[in-house]
Amino acid sequence: MRLNFLPTKSGRRASRLFALLARAAFRLKESNSDSSWGAPAKLFHWLVAGLIFAQFWLGWLAASWRLSPTKLNLFVWHKSLGMVILALVLVRLLWRLANPTPALPADTPVWERAVARLSHALLYVVMIAMPITGWINNSAAGVPFSIFWWIPLPPLVSPDKHTAELAALAHFSLFIVFVALLVVHVGAALRHHFVKRDNVLTRMLPARRTPK
Numbered sequence: 001m002r003l004n005f006l007p008t009k010s011g012r013r014a015s016r017l018f019a020l021l022a023r024a025a026f027r028l029k030e031s032n033s034d035s036s037w038g039a040p041a042k043l044f045h046w047l048v049a050g051l052i053f054a055q056f057w058l059g060w061l062a063a064s065w066r067l068s069p070t071k072l073n074l075f076v077w078h079k080s081l082g083m084v085i086l087a088l089v090l091v092r093l094l095w096r097l098a099n100p101t102p103a104l105p106a107d108t109p110v111w112e113r114a115v116a117r118l119s120h121a122l123l124y125v126v127m128i129a130m131p132i133t134g135w136i137n138n139s140a141a142g143v144p145f146s147i148f149w150w151i152p153l154p155p156l157v158s159p160d161k162h163t164a165e166l167a168a169l170a171h172f173s174l175f176i177v178f179v180a181l182l183v184v185h186v187g188a189a190l191r192h193h194f195v196k197r198d199n200v201l202t203r204m205l206p207a208r209r210t211p212k
Helices: 009-027 039-064 069-098 110-140 161-194
Strands: none
Touching: 039 069, 069 110, 110 161
């Protein structure tokens, strides 16, 4: 397996789009506080969440559709959204590192704080790793691909059947892990809202700002 990291015209175009997205995000004025998520954090959270649920549907639909031009188009949409999610998650991660993270309620046990940090870290790892393994799978399969039929995506590896199979297995395994993490994430948010009755869930809801 040979890695391909040489810059290409399409790679430079994708990099410019990523840089533009990052600059636009950091120009937004409403940052996080110690008690509340700012507008950019909420935007990233709900936009990525919506795209991920669309990915679930597109992935299942593309895999189950009979072989036809429609099936190929569904995979283009699935792969393209995967690259959009990757870019958004990377910008979201940069934003999170550059801004304070709202504190959990004071009565949160130490073990719960540790689990929250670990689960959030794993969510970021999986959200980044899933598109990359899909990218590797597509590259190893030797399938030319352009994001939304517009931006050619440079291959990460040389065509190789074994690499493609490993990447596909890793991609599916990460999907299973992500679903488990998502269940934990949503369950914890609902527990905070309905059982502990604190503001952990509501402070991430759109159009709501907890006073500083």
